[in-house]
Amino acid sequence: MSVTDEDTWCDTHIYASESGDTMLGGLWASEGMTNANLYSMLEIFCFFTDTFHLHDNRKQLVRRDEQQLQPGNYFCCSVSVTDEVPLICAISLPSGTRVASFRDAVLQRDRRCVITGRQAIFAHVGRWRGFEATHIFPLAYERQWNDCNYSHLITIPPTNESHGSINSVQNGIMLTWEMHQFFASYELSINPDDNYKIVCFAPDFTEYHIAGSHLDQTFTDNPLRPPDGLLRWHFRQAVLVNMRGAGEPTFEHDFPAGSDVMGEIMRGPKAGERMEFELFSRFNAMGITPVGG
Template identity: 55%
Template structure:
C-alpha cells in the first residue's frame, strides 16, 4: 500500500481552492446540485461547516476534545473516540470502513452496506463527510484505485488519498426521534398528504381502507421536521416552496411531506433510510433492509406529481442521513417504546444528547399546535 497521498483525482467536482471564490452556503448546495456528487473546496464550504482554524475545535463524534487541533498535518485530524461499552451509535454492523492513508490506524467513518450503493454513490457520500482542499481518490486494501462508476461498492476498508490535509465536516446534524405529534396544524397537513398520495410513496403499499377513511398503518411524514421551524425560517427554506398551505407556514406545505407506512416512517425520521434525488430517487438504507427496498427507485407516479416533495428537501434529508450514519462512530439512536408507567423524562435525561432530545420533543408538540418562529439549537 502506498503511503503517500495521490495527486490525481477521480472526481472533477473537487478542485483546489481559489482565493477569490465566494463562500458557498449549505442551502445553495442543496438547491443547485444536480449531480450524483456534492462538491466541496476549501473556499466553498457549506453553511455551518466552516474550515477549522488552528484554534478551532474539530468535530469528534460525541466527544469534546481537550486541545485545539492543528490542521497543518493529517496526523492531527479529529480522532474517533473508542469505548468498551456497547455502542448506542450507528457503527455496529458496519462492513465498510474509511481511513486517511496518512493515518491508516484511525477509522474516520463507515457504512453498513446495503443493496444499490455504487462506487459513484460512495464517492458522493465521502464528499459530504469530509471537506477537501485538493483533489482526492479512494483506494482499497490492495491499493487498487476505486473508479467512480456504477459498479456495486464492495465491503472492505477504503483509504482516502488527497494531496492536501482534509477535515471532517462538522455540519450540524438535526436530532430527530420517533414522536408522532397531534394538533390543528398537523391535521391539516395530514389530510392534504393523504389526499395526494393514497399509498406509502417509498414502498408503494396502497392504503386500501382509505375509502372508509381508515388510515391505520399509514402516517403523514415531514421531510424537514416541524420541530425545527426556527431553523427553517432562519435559513429561508420556505423560498423553495411553490405551493404554500392555506395556513400554518411554508413548512406545512404538501411539498414538505409524504405518506409513509408507519415502519418506513420511523426509519425515515431516524435517518436509517433516505432518498437520493440525484440518483433517480434511489432508496438508500443505512441499516439492515428488512423491507427489501434498498436500491430500488421511487415510482414514476411520484416523479410526475407536481405537488411531490421538492428535491432540495429530499437532498437535505439525504445529507443528514449520511452525516448521522457514516461520520465517526455515527450519531446515537434512541429508545422510543416506553411501557405504561415508565419514567420517560428520566430515561431521556439519562440517555445521550438529553438536552437536544428534550428540546425536540417539546418543540414537536408545540409546533403541532401553533406556528413557531424561534430558533432551534
Template identity: 50%
Template structure:
C-alpha cells in the first residue's frame, strides 16, 4: 500500500521564472483562497533575500488583494535570490493519546468548548449528563513530539499551565473537534490562519470542512483560548506539507483487520518518524504507567 502524495489534484503550480520547467510547489485550490493568501503562503514556502512578486504565465502581475486566486501556473519574479524553505514538517497521522495527562487535558478542553469549534455542533446533554461520543480534544501541537516542544521552547507561549501533564497539555494547546474533523486537522488537510481573522483554509478537499469561513474571534480572545502562536505553527506545517515540491505523502490510517501495519510503515516514506509517532499514539498510556 503506497501512499499518494499531496500534489494529487493541484490546480495551482509555482515556478521560478528563470527555470520554467521545474515545478517548485503548488496548491489544490479550494474556496476562499485569495491572491493575498497565496502571497503569504509563498513567503512560507520560500526564503527570499529581496522583494518579489508573482506573475501568471501570460505575464499579468498578481496583486496582493482579496480577489479569489485562480487556477494556473504562477512564476516568482525577483531580482534577488531565493531558496526553498527546508524547515521540517512533523509527520502526523491520527492521534488518540490516553493516560492521566491526556485525561486532564481532555477535561479542560471539554469544559471550555462544549462544541466542535469548526462545525459548531454542540455536545448533547440529557438529564444533566453530557454525551461526548463523536467529539475529541485535539492537540494543536501533537503530544507525540513533546521532546521537540521542549527543545524549541514552545512552552513560552503558554500562560495557563495545567495541573498535570506539562505545558504541552495546557488547554491553550487544544480545541474540541468532531472526531472526523480531528482526523483532518491532524492530517494537515485544513488549518486555521490566525493572521487572517481565524480563517479556515482547506488544503485537501473533503466532505466535512469548507474553506472560506472565519471562526468567531471572541472565542480566540479568551485568556484560555488556543494561542495564536500555536495555530500559526500548525498553519505553517500545513503549507509546507501540502504545497512544497512534488508533494509530501498522505498516510493511510484505516487499516483492515489483519493488516501488516508495521510492515506498511517501515516500507513507506518517512518510516522512522512515522513509527515514532504511531508508537507514542498507540502506546503512550502504557508507557506513562512505567515512567
C-alpha cells in the first residue's frame, strides 16, 4: 500500500496574497475545469470578508467565466480557510443482509457505469462482473447520516425500511470497480450545480476521457436517481480532501493476495480512522450496531 500527497502532482496553487507566502490550497487543472469552477470550489473551503477576485501571476484579473482553467498560481485577498473536517473514505464492499437489496436496486436501475457509460451487457442474466453498487454517503458513517438527518433527502426508502434510509437506491450509483475506487477516495466527483459535470482531482483519468464530461440525461431524468443534495455532499468532501492546503493522503487499496490488510492499514496514516471505517462498514452491513455507533 502506498500513500501520496496531492501537492506532489498539483499544477495549480492558490495563495492568500500577492506575496505568495500563504498557500490556501491547490488542485490539478483537469480537462473541463473552468475559471468559474475554481471560484465556486474556493467558496467551499474558504471564507471571504468581501466579494473576492482571483489574479494570476501577471496580476491580471481572472474572470469568473467558462474558460478552461490554466495551470499556474492564483492569488486572492481577505480570506481564511475553513476548519471543517471531511469524512475520510476508503474502498469497502460490505456484504450482508442490509445491503443486498440496495445492491440489487442500484444495479437494476443503472445497468451501466454512470461515469464511463460502460454497459453491463449481461445484466439480463444477472451477471454484473466488473460492476459495483457504490454508496454515495458511505455506509460506515450511518451515525453521521442519522445525526445530520440526511434521510430527509430520500423519497424512496429501501424495500425493508429496517435496512435504514442510507441503503435507499437513491444513495447509490453503479460504477465499474475502477471508478468505484476513484469515487470512494474522492479522486473524482459529480458537481450537480454544473450540469452534473464529472470533476477529476487527479491526473489519472486521461485514458478514460471522462474529465469535464456530464452524466447522461437518461440518468439525471430518472426519478429513482440520487438527489442533488447527496451528490453535492460528496462533491464538497472531494473539494475539502483534494484542494485545501496540501490535501489529504490518498490511499492505495490494491492489496495483493495474502497481504496483512489490517497490518498495512495500521502502519499507514490515519490508521484509527481507516480501521473505524472498515469495521463500521461491515457492522452496518450486517445490522450490528458498533460500540459508540
